[in-house]
């Protein structure tokens with residue numbers, strides 16, 4: 001069968017976006033892995049699937065799959081691309097969009113300048129929320145990785161994140177510690193790993209080694225997790241500009257049970273069709 005898709009990107013975190021409101025298809029894990037391949041397929045960090053909502057209060061259901069085919073709970077850059085996509089495809093004319101994800105409901109606003117603001121929900125620090133194998137809920141947890149003693153913040157943004165403070169993201173051992181932390185046995189559902197360099201109370205640099213996709217040029221939930229962990233540790237104050245390799249995100253958080261608000265760009269790259277076997 002022939003499947004229409006749109007390639008999109010948010011700060012270089014790239015997506016294949018599929019409308020399953022007007023098309024019918026089922027993509028199996030091995031098909032997703034093949035489509036994600038940058039040489040043999042279309043190439044993307046995540047596949048985003050737009051479906052009709054199951055809850056009548058919501059506008060859409062939005063499902064997210066990593067390049068390895070695993071379905072995940074949340075994707076911040078993807079959420080912004082999803083909002084631009086449903087408006088560009090004329091699936092809605094609303095500027096305020098309510099969407100179901102596997103990690104819970106999200107609200108998104110398309111701004112006049114085309115950027116998208118997303119209510120990402122409140123961060124959860126309790127180890128059980130990720131899950132992370134620890135008894136106490138504390139700002140930093142000791143962790144032995146690859147013969148090294150590390151101190152990591154753990155945060156759920158619907159999906160699991162570990163945040164490691166580094167002196168310089170350019171020299172941080174992302175290729176070595178990223179996969180070792182992603183697969184660490186104390187994170188039974190694996191984890192996304194953020195390497196955070198604090199520049200000032202309102203500015204950080206961040207690289208993220210993503211669960212199921214490897215290092216990406218930007219990670220929206222990773223930016224929210226790093227800011228929440230940094231504020232909790234007393235290193236940062238809202239608002240915070242997060243400099244990622246693909247560009248900047250603005251993150252606000254009033255603390256406690258308040259939602260993190262993420263604002264950033266989302267761009268269409270091209271439209272295409274692919275034959276599914």
Ligand SMILES: N[C@@H](CCC[C@H](N)C(=O)O)C(=O)O
Pocket residue numbers: 013045046066072073074075076077078159160192210211212213216218219220221222
């Ligand atoms: N790129 C994303 C996060 C995608 C999901 C993540 N890899 C996971 O497995 O949880 C973002 O922008 O948040």
